Amino acid sequence: xxxxxxxxxxxxxxxxxxxxxxxxxxxxxxxxxxxxxxxxxxxxxxxxxxxxxxxxxxxxxxxxxxxxxxxxxxxxxxxxxxxxxxxxxxxxxxxxxxxxxxxxxxxxxxxxxxxxxxxxxxxxxxxxxxxxxxxxxxxxxxxxxxxxxx
Amino acid sequence: xxxxxxxxxxxxxxxxxxxxxxxxxxxxxxxxxxxxxxxxxxxxxxxxxxxxxxxxxxxxxxxxxxxxxxxxxxxxxxxxxxxxxxxxxxxxxxxxxxxxxxxxxxxxxxxxxxxxxxxxxxxxxxxxxxxxxxxxxxxxxxxxxxxxxxxxxxxxxxxxxxxxxxxxxxxxxxxxxxxxxxxxxxxxxxxxxxxxxxxxxxxxxxxxxxxxxxxxxxxxxxxxxxxxxxxxxxxxxxxxxxxxxxxxxxxxxxxxxxxxxxxxxxxxxxxxxxxxxxxxxxxxxxxxxxxxxxxxxxxxxxxxxxxxxxxxxxxxxxxxxxxxxxxxxxxxxxxxxxxxxxxxxxxxxxxxxxxxxxxxxxxxxxxxxxxxxxxxxxxxxxxxxxxxxxxxxxxxxxxxxxxxxxxxxxxxxxxxxxxxxxxxxxxxxxxxxxxxxxxxxxxxxxxxxxxxxxxxxxxxxxxxxxxxxxxxxxxxxxxxxxxxxxxxxxxxxxxxxxxxxxxxxxxxxxxxxxxxxxxxxxxxxxxxxxxxxxxxxxxxxxxxxxxxxxxxxxxxxxxxxxxxxxxxxxxxxxxxxxxxxxxxxxxxxxxxxxxxxxxxxxxxxxxxxxxxxxxxxxxxxxxxxxxxxxxxxxxxxxxxxxxxxxxxxxxxxxxxxxxxxxxxxxxxxxx
Numbered sequence: 147x148x149x150x151x152x153x154x155x156x157x158x159x160x161x162x163x164x165x166x167x168x169x170x171x172x173x174x175x176x177x178x179x180x181x182x183x184x185x186x187x188x189x190x191x192x193x194x195x196x197x198x199x200x201x202x203x204x205x206x207x208x209x210x211x212x213x214x215x216x217x218x219x220x221x222x223x224x225x226x227x228x229x230x231x232x233x234x235x236x237x238x239x240x241x242x243x244x245x246x247x248x249x250x251x252x253x254x255x256x257x258x259x260x261x262x263x264x265x266x267x268x269x270x271x272x273x274x275x276x277x278x279x280x281x282x283x284x285x286x287x288x289x290x291x292x293x294x295x296x
Numbered sequence: 297x298x299x300x301x302x303x304x305x306x307x308x309x310x311x312x313x314x315x316x317x318x319x320x321x322x323x324x325x326x327x328x329x330x331x332x333x334x335x336x337x338x339x340x341x342x343x344x345x346x347x348x349x350x351x352x353x354x355x356x357x358x359x360x361x362x363x364x365x366x367x368x369x370x371x372x373x374x375x376x377x378x379x380x381x382x383x384x385x386x387x388x389x390x391x392x393x394x395x396x397x398x399x400x401x402x403x404x405x406x407x408x409x410x411x412x413x414x415x416x417x418x419x420x421x422x423x424x425x426x427x428x429x430x431x432x433x434x435x436x437x438x439x440x441x442x443x444x445x446x447x448x449x450x451x452x453x454x455x456x457x458x459x460x461x462x463x464x465x466x467x468x469x470x471x472x473x474x475x476x477x478x479x480x481x482x483x484x485x486x487x488x489x490x491x492x493x494x495x496x497x498x499x500x501x502x503x504x505x506x507x508x509x510x511x512x513x514x515x516x517x518x519x520x521x522x523x524x525x526x527x528x529x530x531x532x533x534x535x536x537x538x539x540x541x542x543x544x545x546x547x548x549x550x551x552x553x554x555x556x557x558x559x560x561x562x563x564x565x566x567x568x569x570x571x572x573x574x575x576x577x578x579x580x581x582x583x584x585x586x587x588x589x590x591x592x593x594x595x596x597x598x599x600x601x602x603x604x605x606x607x608x609x610x611x612x613x614x615x616x617x618x619x620x621x622x623x624x625x626x627x628x629x630x631x632x633x634x635x636x637x638x639x640x641x642x643x644x645x646x647x648x649x650x651x652x653x654x655x656x657x658x659x660x661x662x663x664x665x666x667x668x669x670x671x672x673x674x675x676x677x678x679x680x681x682x683x684x685x686x687x688x689x690x691x692x693x694x695x696x697x698x699x700x701x702x703x704x705x706x707x708x709x710x711x712x713x714x715x716x717x718x719x720x721x722x723x724x725x726x727x728x729x730x731x732x733x734x735x736x737x738x739x740x741x742x743x744x745x746x747x748x749x750x751x752x753x754x755x756x757x758x759x760x761x762x763x764x765x766x767x768x769x770x771x772x773x774x775x776x777x778x779x780x781x782x783x784x785x786x787x788x789x790x791x792x793x794x795x796x797x798x799x800x801x802x803x804x805x806x807x808x809x810x811x812x813x814x815x816x817x818x819x820x821x822x823x824x825x826x827x828x829x830x831x832x833x834x835x836x837x838x839x840x841x842x843x844x845x846x847x848x849x850x851x852x853x854x855x856x857x858x859x860x861x862x863x864x865x866x867x868x869x870x871x872x873x874x875x876x877x878x879x880x881x882x883x884x885x886x887x888x889x890x891x892x893x894x895x896x897x898x899x900x901x902x903x904x905x906x907x908x909x910x911x912x913x914x915x916x917x918x919x920x921x922x923x924x925x926x927x928x929x930x931x932x933x934x935x936x937x938x939x940x941x942x943x944x945x946x947x948x949x950x951x952x953x954x955x956x957x958x959x960x961x962x963x964x965x966x967x
Contacts, residue, residue: 153636153644157651164655164692168662171687172680179667179677198679212821212902212909254819254899254911257529257871257880 177268182223182246185271192271199277200224204245205261215252217259217282220245224264246271250279258284298363298442301351305442308344308399309432311337316425323418331410331418338406338421341428342399349396352389352441356382361452364443365389371452371876373847378455381464385455387604388441390468394585395431397476402428405480413501419487420480427479430611439604454876457848463523471516471543475581477509478546481553482578485571489622494567494629499557502574504936506554509577511932513547518925529882529897531817531913533921536685541664542584545657549577552653555703559646562708567630568623569650575619580657582612587664638710645703652696659688686812694746697805700798701754704761720753722760727753747809751802758795765792789934796931804924810917818914819899821907831914833894834858840901840908849873850883853898853908857887869898869910890923892916 178192182201185192201221208219222245248267259265259282269279315337322330352365356379361367369386370379384390402424409417435441481502488498520543525533534540553573556566586608636643663680670678705719730752731745739745762781765788769780785792820828827836836856843850852870856863867885874881887894893915900909 153639156639156644156648160648160651160655164652164659164688167688167691168659171684172663172666175683175687176666176670176678176680179679210902212900212905212907215819215821215909252819254897254909257882 182221182244185246186223186244189271189275194270194272197267197269197271197277199246199267200264201246201267202264203259203261207245208259208261210255212255215254217250217253217255218248220247221265221267245275247274247276248279248282249276250282253281256282256284297351297355297358297360298444301348301355301442302440304344304348304351305432305435308341308348308395309429309436311341311344312425312428312432315341316422316429319418319422319425323422334418334421335406335410338399338425339403341425342396342403345392345396345399345432348435348441349383349392352392353380353383356380359452361450362444362448364445365441367445367449367452369452369455371454371847373845373876374452374455374460375847377462377465378460381459381468382455384468384472385459385464388435388439388443390472391431391435391439392441393469394472394476395428395435397472398424398428398431398479401477401480405483409501413497415493416484416487416491416498416501419490420483423483423486424479427483434604434607438607451876454874457872457874457877457879457881458527460874461523461527463519463526467516467519467523470512470519474509474511474513474516475543475546475584477505477512478550478574478577478581480505481509481574485574486619486622489571489619489626492626492629494626496561499560499570503557504938506550506557506574507932507936510547510550510554511929511936513543513550514925514928514932517543517547518922518928522922522925525918526884526886527882529884529899529911531815531895531897531911531915533918536660536663536682538664539584539588541660541685542580542587545660546577546580546584548653548657548660549573549580552650552657553577555646555653556650559643563634563643564632565634565636565643566647566650567632568627571623571630573650573654575616575623576654576657579612579616579619580661582608582615586612640706640711640716642703642706642708645699645706649696649699649703652692652699656689656692656696659692660685663688690743693805694743694750697747697750697754697802700801701750701757704795704798705757719760720757723753723756726756741813744809744813747805751806755799755802758798761795762792785934787939789937789939793931793933793935793937796934797928798931800924800927800929800931802924803920803927807917807919807921807924811915811921814916816914818912819909820912821900821902821909823906823908828910830894830912831892832859833864833914835896835910835912837908837910847875849875851898851901852883853910855885855896855910857894865894867894867896869896871898871901888919890917890919893918 177196177198179198180192180200182199185197185199199221202224204220204222208217210217220242248269250267250269263284266283267277267279268281268283269277271277315334318330318334318337321327322334352363354360355363355366356370357376359366359370359372359379365386365388366382369382369389374382378385382389384393402421405417405424406421409420413420481498484498484502488494517540520540521533524535553570556570556573559566560570586605636647638644663684667677667679670676701723702720707715727749731749734745734748739748762784765784766777766780769775769784770777773780773783775783816831818828818830822828822837824837824839827834829835834857836858838854838856841852841854843852850870850872852868855867855869857865857867865887867887869885870883872881872883873879882897882899885896887896893913895913895915897911897913898908899911902908
C-alpha cells in the first residue's frame with residue numbers, strides 16, 4: 147500500500163501522541179526502586195523523594211496499633227542469599243545505622259507481614275532515617291525454592 | 297510413572313524433529329508419502345505429550361513425593377481438585393500444559409489443513425514443530441517435570457494458598473489456550489512468507505483460529521482479573537503487574553489483527569502490517585513467558601526464579617530475527633494496488649484503531665521493562681506503577697471507544713457529509729445527552745463524563761446497526777421482528793457477533809471507569825457489637841467463629857449489613873491459615889449488585905484488645921465489568937460459529953481440489 151504524505155501526517159500525530167503520553171507519564175509517576183543499602187548510600191539526595199524500598203523486617207522492631215491502624219517497624223538490608231544468609235534470623239544486621247524506621251498509617255497490617263520477612267515499602271524518605279510509608283507490600287514466601295534434601 | 301513420562305517426552309521431541317525434517321524435505325521434493333508420514337508423526341507427538349501429562353497427573357493424585365514436582369506443589373491433605381490443577385501450579389507443569397496445547401493445536405492443523413491448504417500445510421506444520429522442539433527441549437533438558445528426589449519426603453510443601461481457588465481450574469488453561477493458539481496464525485504467516493504464497497489463503501485459514509485465540513485471551517484476562525478481585529483482598533482487579541501486562545499485550549495485538557484483517561479481505565491493503573501483527577502477537581506470548589519465568593522483572597506473582605530466562609530470550613530473539621528477515625525479503629511482493637483515499641473512511645478508522653491498539657501495547661511494554669532499562673542505562677532501578685499505565689492508557693482508551701463507534705458505520709473509501717450526518721447524527725445526540733444527564737447527576741470528573749458520553753455514542757451506533765438490519769429483513773423477507781433479529785445474527789454471525797463484542801467492551805469500559813473513579817474505602821477497627829457506616833450501608837460486626845481441618849484453619853467474622861435500617865445481607869469474611877506452607881490468606885465477602893459491590897475484608901484480629909479490623913470497599917458498577925466480559929465471550933462465540941455459507945465455500949473448495957487430484961493421473965497421460 148502506498149501511503150500519501152497527508153496520511154503519514156495523521157499516523158505520525160498518533161505515534162507522537164502516544165510517545166508524549168508515555169514521556170509525561172514516566173516523568174510524573176516514576177519512583178526509585180532501591181534496596182535499603184542503596185537508600186543508605188544516597189540518603190541526602192533522596193530526601194523527600196517518592197521511593198520503593200526493598201528490605202527485611204528487623205526482629206523485635208514491630209509495633210502495631212489496630213485502633214489507629216499504625217504499623218511501625220525497622221527495615222535492614224536483605225542479606226545476600228549467596229553469602230550463606232539462608233537463616234534470616236542471625237543475618238539481619240543489628241547495626242541501627244544501617245536500618246530505617248518505617249511508619250505506615252491508615253493501612254491494615256498485611257497478612258504476610260512478620261519479623262524477618264522481606265517487604266517493599268512505598269513512601270517518602272524523611273529526616274533521621276525514617277520513611278513515611280503509604281503502603282507496605284510483603285513478598286510471598288512461596289518464592290522459596292523447595293529445600294533439596296542433601 | 298516418572299519413567300513413562302520421561303520417555304514420552306523424549307519420544308515427543310524425537311517425533312517433533314522428525315516431523316520438521318519430513319515436512320520440509322517432503323514438500324520441497326514433492327513426496328506426498330513423506331508429508332503424510334510427517335503428519336502422522338505430529339499426531340504421535342501430541343499423544344506422547346498427553347501421556348506425559350497423564351503421568352504427572354497420576355503422580356499428583358497418588359501423592360508420589362519421589363517426584364520433586366509433586367513434593368513441591370502438592371500435599372496429602374490438598375483437596376483432589378487442586379491436585380489436578382497443581383499440574384499448572386508450578387513451572388515445569390505449566391510448561392508441560394503449554395506444550396500439550398501446542399502439540400494439540402498442531403495435531404488439529406495437521407488434520408484440517410492438508411485438505412484446505414495442501415501447499416502451505418507442510419510448512420505450517422514444520423514451523424509449529426519447530427516451536428514444539430524448543431518447548432520439548434526445555435522439558436527434556438532444562439526444567440524437567442519428572443525430576444526425582446534422592447530422599448522421598450513424607451509430606452509435600454503444598455500448593456501456594458492463593459492458587460487453592462476454583463479460578464485456578466479455569467484461568468491458567470484459558471490464558472494458555474489463548475497464548476498458544478497465537479502460534480497457528482504465526483505459523484501460517486511464516487509458511488506464506490517461506491513459500492511466497494502471499495494471497496489471502498493464510499488469512500482465510502487462520503481467521504477462526506485468530507478469533508479462537510482472542511476468545512481465550514479475553515476469558516483468560518477476565519478470569520485473572522476476577523481471581524485477583526476475589527482472592528487478593530485489595531478491592532481492585534487489575535494492578536498492571538508485569539504478569540498481567542504479559543497477558544494483556546497479546547490480547548491488544550490480536551484485537552488489532554482481527555480488525556486489520558478485514559481491511560485486507562475487503563480492500564487488499566495492510567498485508568505487511570497483518571503479517572507483522574501475527575509475528576508480534578506470538579513474540580509477545582514468548583516475551584510474557586520470559587518475563588514471568590526469568591525473574592528479570594519483579595512481580596507480585598512470585599514464581600520460582602529459574603535458569604529459563606536466557607533460553608526464552610534466545611528463542612525469542614531467534615524468532616524475531618528470522619521472521620523479520622523473511623518479512624523484509626518478501627516485502628516487495630506484498631505491495632497493494634489500493635490506497636487510502638480519505639481520513640473520513642472506514643479504512644482510515646480501522647487503521648487508526650490499529651495504531652492506537654498497538655500504541656497501548658507499546659506503552660504497556662515500555663512500562664513493564666522500564667525498571668530493567670533504567671537500571672541498564674542509568675544504573676538506578678526506576679519503576680513506574682499503576683499511575684503510569686492509567687495516565688497513558690486513559691486517553692487512548694477514550695479514542696478507541698470513539699473509533700469503535702465510528703469504524704463499523706462510516707463509509708468505505710470516502711464518507712460524504714450526508715453519510716456522516718445520517719450515520720452519526722442520533723448517536724452524537726445520545727452522547728451529548730448522556731453527558732448532560734451525568735453532569736446534572738453531579739458527576740464532575742471530566743474523564744468519567746467523556747467516557748460515559750462516548751460509550752452512549754458508540755452504543756447508539758450499534759443499536760442503529762441492529763435496527764437497520766432488522767427493518768430491512770422485515771421489509772424484504774416479510775419476517776416478524778424477533779425472527780428478523782435471529783436470522784440477521786445467524787446469517788451474518790461474524791459481523792453481528794462483532795457488534796455484540798463491542799457492546800461487551802462498552803459495558804466493561806463503563807464498569808472500569810465507574811469503579812476506578814467512584815470507589816470508596818473505609819478501614820475500621822471495631823469491637824463485637826459495634827457498627828460503622830460505608831456509603832449508604834451500616835455494617836455491624838457480630839462475632840468471630842473458628843474452624844479447623846488438617847489442611848487449613850479458619851476464623852470467620854459475622855457482619856450484618858443494613859441499608860436504611862433494613863437488613864440486606866449477612867456477610868462472612870474470613871482469615872485462613874494454611875498449615876503446610878504456614879501461610880495466611882484472606883477470604884473476601886462480596887455483596888454484588890449492578891449498582892455497586894460491597895467488598896468486606898477481615899484485615900486483622902487483635903487478641904489483646906479484642907479489636908477486629910475491617911477493610912471495606914464500596915465499588916460502584918464493577919458488576920458491569922464482569923457482565924461485559926461475559927457479553928464479549930458470547931459475541932465472540934457467535935462470530936466463531938461456522939455459518940452455512942462458509943461451510944459451503946469450504947466444501948466447494950475441497951470438491952474442486954479432489955476433482956483436480958483425480959484428474960491429475962489422466963492429464964499427463966498416467967505413468
